[in-house]
Amino acid sequence: MKIVAPSLLSADFSCLDREMARVEEAGAKYLHLDVMDGHFVPNLTFGAPVIKCLRKHSKMFFDVHLMIENPEKYLEDFAKAGADLLNVHAETVKNLPAVVKTIHDLGCQAAVAIKPDTPLSAIESVLDQVDMVLVMTVYPGFSGQKLIPEALAKIPVLDRMRKEKGYSFTIQIDGGVGLGNLKEVMETGVDIVVAGSAVFGAADPAQATKDFLSVMEAYA
Ligand code: DX5
Numbered sequence: 001m002k003i004v005a006p007s008l009l010s011a012d013f014s015c016l017d018r019e020m021a022r023v024e025e026a027g028a029k030y031l032h033l034d035v036m037d038g039h040f041v042p043n044l045t046f047g048a049p050v051i052k053c054l055r056k057h058s059k060m061f062f063d064v065h066l067m068i069e070n071p072e073k074y075l076e077d078f079a080k081a082g083a084d085l086l087n088v089h090a091e092t093v094k095n096l097p098a099v100v101k102t103i104h105d106l107g108c109q110a111a112v113a114i115k116p117d118t119p120l121s122a123i124e125s126v127l128d129q130v131d132m133v134l135v136m137t138v139y140p141g142f143s144g145q146k147l148i149p150e151a152l153a154k155i156p157v158l159d160r161m162r163k164e165k166g167y168s169f170t171i172q173i174d175g176g177v178g179l180g181n182l183k184e185v186m187e188t189g190v191d192i193v194v195a196g197s198a199v200f201g202a203a204d205p206a207q208a209t210k211d212f213l214s215v216m217e218a219y220a
Pocket residue numbers: 007008009010032034065138139140141142143144145174175176177194195196197198
């Protein structure tokens with residue numbers, strides 16, 4: 001199944017419950033939540049207390065993208081706040097298999113993310129354990145950036161790898177995806193498409209969600 005995951009980063013932060021409802025009613029199954037610490041990335045967003053409040057207002061799958069240093073310290077907080085999936089950056093973790101195990105022990109799905117200049121070899125040790133791999137196609141920190149084609153090229157390689165080895169993780173893309181390049185993105189074999197500015201930056205986020213889904217369903 002192909003999934004669109006609107007990223008709340010581009011939403012109106014003064015009314016997040018209403019913003020979530022717009023995309024949920026339009027058919028979004030995942031909500032992508034970008035947690036930034038001002039250290040790993042040059043921007044700050046929100047943490048577990050905000051996610052805990054949002055949890056009460058939505059049934060969407062909470063896909064939490066942790067762009068923070070020392071994510072191990074906060075995994076339990078995010079799990080308790082109601083995250084369904086915890087996604088750590090390979091660049092921030094020394095012992096990836098241990099962190100993946102901790103996330104699973106907390107009852108969440110586990111994912112690993114790589115920046116555009118991080119090779120797939122950095123995550124080889126956990127490909128048989130993770131539920132999802134996020135290939136970032138912009139440098140993390142901000143929405144509204146342009147997709148980096150060299151980063152996109154890693155997705156078909158990863159897709160081939162999982163087929164050859166029989167791995168079961170899904171592949172997510174994050175950064176610079178819009179209706180203009182969605183077909184090209186879907187051709188790579190990706191499963192879950194994060195969209196920030198293309199959904200919440202659109203005049204009508206509900207319509208934008210539906211437009212994404214109607215293109216994506218041809219690839220299901
Ligand atoms: C960027 C975030 C993204 C961001 C994507 O660091 O991880 O999730 O919201 O925004 P767009 O889709 O506008 O590139």
